Amino acid sequence: xxxxxxxxxxxxxxxxxxxxxxxxxxxxxxxxxTDSRLVxxxxxxxHWSPFAHTCAQFHIRAPIFxxxxxxxxxxxxxxxxxxxxxxxxxxxxxxxxEGDKGNYWRRAAExxxxxxxxxxxxxxxLLNHMYEDACRHGVDAYKQMISMGVCPEQARAVxxxxxxxxxxxxxxxxxxxRVYNLRTADDAQKETKMVARKIxxxxxxxxxxxxxxxxx
Numbered sequence: 001x002x003x004x005x006x007x008x009x010x011x012x013x014x015x016x017x018x019x020x021x022x023x024x025x026x027x028x029x030x031x032x033x034t035d036s037r038l039v040x041x042x043x044x045x046x047h048w049s050p051f052a053h054t055c056a057q058f059h060i061r062a063p064i065f066x067x068x069x070x071x072x073x074x075x076x077x078x079x080x081x082x083x084x085x086x087x088x089x090x091x092x093x094x095x096x097x098e099g100d101k102g103n104y105w106r107r108a109a110e111x112x113x114x115x116x117x118x119x120x121x122x123x124x125x126l127l128n129h130m131y132e133d134a135c136r137h138g139v140d141a142y143k144q145m146i147s148m149g150v151c152p153e154q155a156r157a158v159x160x161x162x163x164x165x166x167x168x169x170x171x172x173x174x175x176x177x178r179v180y181n182l183r184t185a186d187d188a189q190k191e192t193k194m195v196a197r198k199i200x201x202x203x204x205x206x207x208x209x210x211x212x213x214x215x216x
Contacts, residue, residue: 043213076175
């Protein structure tokens with residue numbers, strides 16, 4: 001199952017405010033209405049550096065094909081992932097039924113080069129069988145190769161992209177807001193949106209004003 005856990009968090013909306021006001025050698029102890037407006041101004045005018053003085057660390061578990069999309073976001077973020085050079089236990093694989101109720105195999109979009117439509121493919125049962133059979137063969141071959149003495153760093157080559165991986169992901173509220181904005185857009189992949197929305201649901205309570213301003 002895909003999950004997102006907030007491990008640690010540093011700073012608050014007040015951190016953002018004080019990082020901006022240090023230019024005038026000022027420090028605030030509590031937020032007031034002027035600070036709320038300042039946060040909105042900073043976000044609206046792309047004054048991003050005050051937001052970069054915050055920090056959040058997540059532990060995320062997701063299938064490889066989703067992790068590789070998210071790993072493209074590197075500016076202001078640090079990523080450390082489980083390595084199958086060293087870990088050789090039997091991996092779990094993603095299921096089409098995970099996530100929103102009624103998830104299904106989607107038809108390819110006809111009006112763009114990538115993405116999907118909301119239309120369901122016919123023969124869902126057949127597609128499920130094909131997918132599950134392919135995953136089972138890949139995982140079984142992996143375990144057999146491991147048992148024969150093949151090194152994990154080579155045996156992993158037979159695993160499907162739907163095998164789960166886990167990583168620690170650390171960065172500023174600004175960096176994660178960019179991930180959120182891009183990966184919850186209308187043309188973003190549905191499965192990636194799930195991870196981005198979970199990140200947002202955890203950052204919004206920690207940085208309510210900043211997150212609202214950066215993702216509005």
